[in-house]
Amino acid sequence: MVPATILTLSLVSDRAVGVEPPESISVFQQDYCLDCHQGPDAEAGLDLETLSADLDDQEAFARWVRVVDRVRDGEMPPEDYGAADPDDAKRFLKKASRWLADHQTRQDDSLGRVRGRRLTNRQLEKTLQDLLVIRTPLAPLMSGEPRLHGYVGIADAQPMSPYQLQTHLDVVDVALDAAFQKVSRTEPLMERQWDAAGIARKNPRRRCREPEMRQGQAVVWSCSMPFYGRMEATRVPRSGWYDIRFTASAVKPPSEGGVWCTVRRGQCVSNSPLMTWIGSFEAQSEPRTLEYRAWIPKGEKLEIRPNDSTLKRARFAGGQVGTGEGEPQNVPGLAISELSMREVQPAGSAADTAAVLFGDLAIAKQGRDGVVSYQVDASATRQQLSDQLVRFAQLAFRRDIEPDRLVGFQQMLSQQLDDGVPAVDALRSTYRAVLCSPRFLYFSEPVGRLDDFAIASRLSYFLCQSMPDQELLEAARRGQLRNPQTLVQQAQRLLDSPRGSSFMSDFADQWLELDQITDTEPDRRRFREFDPIVQDAMLAETRAFLNQLLEHNAPVQQLVAADFTFLNSRLARYYGIDDVQGDRLRLVHLPDDSVRGGLMAHGSVLKVTANGTDTSPVLRGVWLCDRILGTPIPPPPSNVPAIEPDTRGSTSIREMLIRHEEDPNCAGCHRKIDAAGFALESFDASGQFRTRYERGNSRNKGPAVDPSGTLPDGDEFDDFTEFRHLVSHQDHRLAENLADHWITYGTGQRIRFADRAKVESIVQRTADSQYAINDLLMAVITSPLFLEK
Numbered sequence: 001m002v003p004a005t006i007l008t009l010s011l012v013s014d015r016a017v018g019v020e021p022p023e024s025i026s027v028f029q030q031d032y033c034l035d036c037h038q039g040p041d042a043e044a045g046l047d048l049e050t051l052s053a054d055l056d057d058q059e060a061f062a063r064w065v066r067v068v069d070r071v072r073d074g075e076m077p078p079e080d081y082g083a084a085d086p087d088d089a090k091r092f093l094k095k096a097s098r099w100l101a102d103h104q105t106r107q108d109d110s111l112g113r114v115r116g117r118r119l120t121n122r123q124l125e126k127t128l129q130d131l132l133v134i135r136t137p138l139a140p141l142m143s144g145e146p147r148l149h150g151y152v153g154i155a156d157a158q159p160m161s162p163y164q165l166q167t168h169l170d171v172v173d174v175a176l177d178a179a180f181q182k183v184s185r186t187e188p189l190m191e192r193q194w195d196a197a198g199i200a201r202k203n204p205r206r207r208c209r210e211p212e213m214r215q216g217q218a219v220v221w222s223c224s225m226p227f228y229g230r231m232e233a234t235r236v237p238r239s240g241w242y243d244i245r246f247t248a249s250a251v252k253p254p255s256e257g258g259v260w261c262t263v264r265r266g267q268c269v270s271n272s273p274l275m276t277w278i279g280s281f282e283a284q285s286e287p288r289t290l291e292y293r294a295w296i297p298k299g300e301k302l303e304i305r306p307n308d309s310t311l312k313r314a315r316f317a318g319g320q321v322g323t324g325e326g327e328p329q330n331v332p333g334l335a336i337s338e339l340s341m342r343e344v345q346p347a348g349s350a351a352d353t354a355a356v357l358f359g360d361l362a363i364a365k366q367g368r369d370g371v372v373s374y375q376v377d378a379s380a381t382r383q384q385l386s387d388q389l390v391r392f393a394q395l396a397f398r399r400d401i402e403p404d405r406l407v408g409f410q411q412m413l414s415q416q417l418d419d420g421v422p423a424v425d426a427l428r429s430t431y432r433a434v435l436c437s438p439r440f441l442y443f444s445e446p447v448g449r450l451d452d453f454a455i456a457s458r459l460s461y462f463l464c465q466s467m468p469d470q471e472l473l474e475a476a477r478r479g480q481l482r483n484p485q486t487l488v489q490q491a492q493r494l495l496d497s498p499r500g501s502s503f504m505s506d507f508a509d510q511w512l513e514l515d516q517i518t519d520t521e522p523d524r525r526r527f528r529e530f531d532p533i534v535q536d537a538m539l540a541e542t543r544a545f546l547n548q549l550l551e552h553n554a555p556v557q558q559l560v561a562a563d564f565t566f567l568n569s570r571l572a573r574y575y576g577i578d579d580v581q582g583d584r585l586r587l588v589h590l591p592d593d594s595v596r597g598g599l600m601a602h603g604s605v606l607k608v609t610a611n612g613t614d615t616s617p618v619l620r621g622v623w624l625c626d627r628i629l630g631t632p633i634p635p636p637p638s639n640v641p642a643i644e645p646d647t648r649g650s651t652s653i654r655e656m657l658i659r660h661e662e663d664p665n666c667a668g669c670h671r672k673i674d675a676a677g678f679a680l681e682s683f684d685a686s687g688q689f690r691t692r693y694e695r696g697n698s699r700n701k702g703p704a705v706d707p708s709g710t711l712p713d714g715d716e717f718d719d720f721t722e723f724r725h726l727v728s729h730q731d732h733r734l735a736e737n738l739a740d741h742w743i744t745y746g747t748g749q750r751i752r753f754a755d756r757a758k759v760e761s762i763v764q765r766t767a768d769s770q771y772a773i774n775d776l777l778m779a780v781i782t783s784p785l786f787l788e789k
Contacts, residue, residue, distance in 0.1 A: 025099070028084075028092035033067075033076070055103040065753050068096050073712075097753075104754035112447040112789035113755075117155035117748040119441060119461075121145055122506070124171065126466035128435070130499075131395060132179040133353040135241060135346050137295055141174060143167050148750075150627070151510050155748040172435045176428055182345070183354045183374040186366075189343040190237065196337050199231045207320035209268075214327070217335035219251055221326030222259070222306040223314045227275075228321060229305030229334075230268035234341060236296045243342045244292045244302065250283040251333035258282040259332045260308035260533050260570050260583070263292055265300050275303065280533045282569060282583035283334050293346065306334050308570070309524070309531035350374060356395070357427070359388040376423045385423060386410050389430055396431075397439045398467050399453035400477065409433060443748075445789045452476035455787060459491060462746035462781075464499040465506050484782040491781050495550070504546040511741050512599070512627060513608045514539060520612035526694055527686035529574055537571035538603035538687065540585050545602070548587070550777070555770035556735045560598040560628065561728035564589050571603070574688065595689055595720055598728075599628065600680065603687030610685035617677025624676040629727065630737030631672050631712075675709035679723035682707045735763045735771035742780045758785050 029037075029048050036043040046067075052060035070076040072093055077084055084092075119127060125138040143164055148157035200218040201210040209228045211218035220229040236242065250259040260282050266275040278294045283306075314329040316322075326333065347353075354363065354374040361384055362377035376385075389410060390403050403410070409430055416426035434440060443461075445454045456476040460468040468476070472490055480486045494500040509515035517539060522530045544566035549558055567588045572580035575596055580588055590597050599605055609620045625631045682705055684690050693702035708718045717723040727734075739762050740751045751759060762783050766775045780786055 025092055025096050028088055036077075055100065061100070061103075061753075064096070064100055068093060068100065068753075101754040101757075104752055108754070110447070112445070113752075113785075114445065114747050114749040114789050115155045117153065117443055118158055118160070119443075120153045120465075123153075123461055123465050124168075124441070126464075128172070128175040129347060130466045131356065132175055133348040133356055134175065134178045134182060135295070136175065136178040136239075138171050138175060141167070141171050149744065150513060151744055151750075153745070153748050154750065168441065169432075169436060172432055176432060176435070179353050179357060180424070180428055183350050183357060185350065186368060186371060186373055188371050189345070190240075190242075191340075191342045192233075193340040194233055194338065199233050199336065199339055201323070204323045207318065207322040209321060211336065212321070212323040212326075214251070214335065217249075217337050219326075219333050219335045220305045221251075221314045221321070221329070221333040222308070222311045222331045223316065223321070223326070225316060225319065225321070226270075226273065227266075227268040227303060230303045231301055231339075233301075234339070235301040236298060236341070239298045240296065240343050241346050242294060242296050243344050244278070244294060244339070245289060245342075246304070246339035247287050247289045247337045248281075248283050248304075249287040249335050249337075250285055251335050252330065253283070253285060253332055254311065257569055257573070258284040258583075259306050259311065259334055261305060261334050262303075262307040262532060263290075264303045265294060265296050266303065267300055268303055277532065277536065278302075280307070280536055280570075280583070287335075287337060293344070304334065304336065306332055307531060307533060310529055310573075356392070357431075359391050361385070361388055376427070378423075380423055382414065382417060385413060385417070385427065389413055389427065389434075392431060393434050395467075396434050397437075397444070398457050398473070399444065447789050449788050452479050452481045454789075455481040455487070458746065458786065459487070459781065460494065462786075463491060463494045463503045464497075465502075466499065469494075469499065482787075487782055488778050491778060501547075504550055505543040507742070507745055508542060508546055510745060512542070512605055513623075514542065514604055517604060517608050520607075520610070522607070522612050522686040526613070527684070527688070529688070530686040533570050534574050534603070535607070537568055537574075537585070538607065540568075541566045541571060542599065542602045542604045544585055544587075545599070549773050551774075553769070553772040553774040555731065556738060556773055556776065557728040557731045557770070558598070559734060559738070559773075560600055561724055562597045563592075565596055565602070574603070576689070593721075595682065598724060600624065600724060600727075601683070601720070606680070606683045606687035607685070609680070612685055615681060615683070615685050617681055618673055619677075620680045621673035621675070621677030624680065625672055627741075628734070628737065629676065629730070630733045630740065633669050633673060671710075671712050675711050675717075675723070678709040679707050679717065679720045681705050682720040731771050732763060732767070735766065735776055736760070738773070739763055739776060739780055742777065743783075743785050746780070746786060755785060758783060 033048055037046045037048045039047060039049070042048075046063065048067075051063055055061045055064070067076070071084070071089055074083075121139050121142045124142070128138060129135055145152040146157045146159070148154040196216060196218040197213060199211060200213045201208050204213065209225065209230055210232060211220045211229060213219070218231075244263070248261070253259050260280060262280050263278040264275040265278055266272065268275075279290075279292045281290050312331045314326045314331045316325055350372060351374070358374065358376055361380045364375045364377045366373045366375070390401075390406055393406050393409060394401055412433060413426055413430045416429060417423070421429075443454070443457060445458070450458060453473070453476045456468040456472045459481075460466060460472055472481075472494070475481055475486060475490060481490065495503060517535060524530070545562070548554070548564075548566070549562075554562075564587055566585045567575070567577065567580050568583050568585050569580050570583070572578070572588070577588070577590075577594070577596065580586075595601055609623045610616075622633045625633050682689060682691075684694065690705060692704050695702035707720050707723070708716070709723070710716045711726060715726050717726055736759060739759055743755075743759070744750045762779045762785070763771065763776070765779045766772060769775045
């Protein structure tokens with residue numbers, strides 16, 4: 001086997017020698033490959049005699065890369081054929097690798113490594129929100145985004161159809177409407193308070209789903225009935241952000257712990273059944289006040305209720321609850337003594353939005369009931385309006401632009417004023433044109449090294465998913481972002497700011513596919529302890545864990561083998577971990593024999609890698625190889641059938657996979673896949689640890705789980721803990737994988753063959769710090785891969 005480092009160094013040192021023609025590698029193929037890989041019956045469907053040498057053919061290029069990788073990893077020639085002479089293999093790898101890498105490099109020199117790419121839905125939403133100083137949710141209005149390699153921002157997978165163009169227009173209109181309505185608002189922000197009677201059912205004799213009055217408090221009992229705990233009084237008159245505050249306590253709590261409850265919003269009726277998550281809490285016997293902030297659309301209301309699936313639940317007939325029917329069933333409940341809702345503007349004041357929309361224009365202010373409305377004064381000149389348009393366009397385009405390059409927008413504004421359109425309306429329609437321009441929607445990145453404004457945008461969208469702030473733009477104007485020290489300082493400043501606080505969460509949503517956690521729901525008959533409270537805590541655990549590693553610059557091996565995690569009492573109980581109290585997530589140090597240290601044992605990861613009912617060693621193994629271990633698995637050969645489960649139970653999945661390992665068409669990949677997949681069989685589809693499989697919906701346990709396996713390098717393990725230990729010592733590979741995914745996420749292009757040497761250079765820069773995660777991030781940000789198109 002030829003180590004990857006040798007291959008990498010050969011790519012760097014021999015580039016100046018020149019590009020070897022593909023014919024120069026034919027000797028190695030003739031000696032070691034063609035016996036098995038020629039003709040219509042070639043192994044794995046790879047006929048090297050017909051494999052095209054046209055590297056512009058993406059399929060052919062991918063096949064050549066696969067050939068090089070399998071020779072590099074010692075998988076080809078196979079053991080039963082006889083190992084290749086090391087010098088022959090090294091010579092082949094050097095020549096073939098240089099041929100492939102130089103082809104991609106020549107393309108990059110003319111077109112750029114990253115082709116034209118545009119803002120993702122989340123980036124578009126956050127950019128419009130930050131630009132216009134609003135927080136109106138916009139992503140729900142947008143069409144779905146295709147994923148490539150797990151990411152939505154890959155340039156090669158960003159089509160723009162007429163439907164998407166129309167959707168973009170609609171989103172821009174909603175954003176501009178929100179901004180102009182904010183500055184022209186005349187009614188005061190809503191603020192309401194209720195005592196217990198104000199949120200409880202009005203007629204105690206009517207059977208319904210609102211809280212009932214009990215001892216001066218509004219009470220909801222533990223029950224599985226939909227919408228039980230809805231509060232008609234909280235229906236909001238208009239869409240907006242609301243601060244919610246209420247005082248609550250537990251009724252008849254269990255002997256240990258409190259009553260876990262959820263706060264959700266929705267129409268709370270059967271023809272509109274979807275509920276939106278706001279938060280969860282653990283009510284105790286002693287009352288306490290809780291606060292939440294949530295976007296609530298017009299006409300929706302709150303539902304606050306016990307929602308712990310492990311609690312005893314009351315039964316009510318006829319789909320409604322009568323006053324006093326829950327009390328004798330001796331089930332836990334929630335009591336609320338008071339509640340208030342206050343409309344807020346979290347993005348900033350109306351004056352802040354007016355400063356963006358009107359700038360230095362003369363403003364006419366009108367005030368009533370404490371509300372100030374902003375309008376452009378009639379004295380504003382055309383030149384002032386044109387100057388404001390230029391200021392707005394430069395903000396929207398995220399770079400300084402000479403006014404003469406904005407002539408088309410200025411003419412549009414002038415024409416509307418000539419037609420008698422009021423100044424505010426003329427500005428709004430011209431802003432609409434600006435926000436529909438490719439210069440707003442697409443990244444402006446020159447081929448080769450990025451200019452300072454392009455660096456500012458790439459850095460800001462990487463860390464904050466939004467446009468650069470004023471400090472970053474000012475650094476770009478001064479030409480300071482080509483200085484690595486300044487770039488690192490700006491990156492750390494963004495990470496430490498509220499705008500960058502969600503960096504690891506946003507990244508993990510795509511890297512670990514956490515944004516797909518709601519795509520499946522574990523079968524409640526089989527996984528009775530799983531509920532929305534657990535799922536929310538799982539997500540919070542992973543996000544807090546990743547933030548902790550980045551903030552404290554932890555060694556990369558802690559990704560998979562940390563001795564701590566973040567838990568609240570509900571998730572700790574779900575995991576079987578004792579002595580964790582309260583509903584606030586907190587850092588918990590784990591005992592030495594715990595299986596829960598590191599990402600691979602997080603419930604969120606285990607859930608997104610299962611289908612809600614069963615687990616698959618193959619699917620989980622492929623996911624782990626690609627997302628964590630840094631060994632992406634190519635699609636199986638077209639002539640290899642998929643494994644079909646044995647419904648009679650006479651053959652285990654392990655036995656069938658072992659057969660695949662014995663097939664030379666499959667062995668190379670399955671040696672990597674199966675080990676990881678077998679190790680994770682220690683966890684079921686809901687993320688709980690197990691030693692035996694479930695048998696259908698029955699509580700009777702099935703056969704024992706066998707989590708043992710052998711890694712590709714020959715290291716053996718007996719269980720998940722030993723597997724995790726072995727993986728944690730592959731810290732170079734873990735760091736390389738994390739850098740790969742950061743670059744993919746931040747640049748819109750997956751790591752390609754020609755990029756491998758540059759990734760190796762990034763990782764080597766952090767070797768002395770044990771590949772510390774923050775150091776690795778800064779090495780990525782200051783690398784040529786990040787700073788070039």
